[in-house]
Amino acid sequence: MEMLLKTHSQRKKHLRLAEIIATMVEFWGIFVVFSACAAIQLTESRIQHAYRPTSLSASDELSDISNSISDSSKDDSASSSLLQGNMFVDTSVASSDSAQETQRVEHSTVAESTESSVESTTPSTTTPKIRLSLSERREELSVFTDNLMTEYSKHYVGKTRDVIKKIIVELETSTEKSDDLEERLIAIKATLKELDAFDIESDDLDDASDIVHELNDVLDEPVNEPPEMVAALKKVGWLDMRHKLYDETVAILDKFGKAFNQFVATLSPWERLTEAGLVELSKRFNKDKTVDQWDLFDEFWTYFQ
Structure with a gap:
């Protein structure tokens, strides 16, 4: 038993000694590595120092370092000043734009508020359009057409009468008048007297228009008229x-045709049955030529009697 204990004790000593030796070996290994690194670093430092200019003293080196630091701080200061300046400009512009935008928004809000208050206090002037009855629409078309014809009748009678007066003046200036010319002059004067009996602005000119119509049939193609009459007709134009009056008829027919078509377009299916005659007349009017339209x-x- 004692032998076993002694053997065990010796083994523990051996193990302890082995641990101490291992620790020492590890320590010296680290120390050797550290020494090698320090030697390498020292060698590199000496090589760099060997290549530096020998004319620069320690004070010069310190001066260079100080100047470098000073220049760097100046650059940083200038850069900072420039940045601050730009930021100031941008901020002021942004602030101005923001203020203007705020003013516009406030002004717009006030304007909208004012308009709303005006609209709320002003009564609405827009009223829905009421559809006219058939008799009212017929009356409108009748009055519109009558006004067109009345205006044309004034020109038809009045312009013809003015030209007749000029014809009479031309015929009376002839020194030698044939019997045919004397007869035509008397007839023309009688026609003028009839037309002068009408008030162009207020009278019904249906009868006056009939007189002019008969005269036109004779003078538009004066094949049987005396030479003096033919010459006078050309001279007074x-x-x-007659061509100017024809142009007026074309304009009147165009206006009447549009009003007539508009009237027909307002007719309901039932009204189209009751106004079948006018609907058919509208179709014929749109197809016929100008002369036929006038008839x-x-x-x-x-349809309006």
Whole structure:
């Protein structure tokens, strides 16, 4: 038993000694590595020092370092000043824009508020359009057409009368008048007297228009007229006057046609049945030529008697 204990004790000593030796070996290994690194670092430092200029003293080196630090601080200061300046400009512009935008928003809000208050206090002037009855629409079309015809009748009678007066003046200036010319002059004067009996602005000119119509049939193609009459008609511009009146009829027919079509377009299906005659007349009016359209006026009025 004692042998075993002694053997065990010796083993523990051996193990302890082995641990101490291992620790020492590890320590010296680290020390050797550290010494090697320090030697390498020292060698590199000496090499760098060997290549530096020998003319620079320690004070020069300190001066260079100080200048370098000073320049760096100046650059940083300038950069900082420039940055601050730019930030100041941008901030002021942004602030101005923001203020203007705020003013615009406030102004817009005030304007909208004012408009709203005006609209709320002002009564609405827009009223829905009431559909006219059939009789009212017929009356509108009748009055519109009558006004067109009345205005044209004034020109038809008045312009013809003015030209007749000029014809009479031309015929009376002839020194030698043939019997045919004397007869035509008397007839022209009688026609002028009849037309002068009408008040162009206030009278009904239907009868006056009939007189002019008969005269036109004779003078538009004066094949049987004396030479003096033919010359007088050309000189006073009889045909020019007739062409101008024709242009007026074209304009009147265009206005009447639009109003007539508009009236037909307002008719309901039931009204189209009751106004079948006018609907058919509208179709014929749109197809006929100008001369035929003018003749349709007589038929048009038969639906308004």
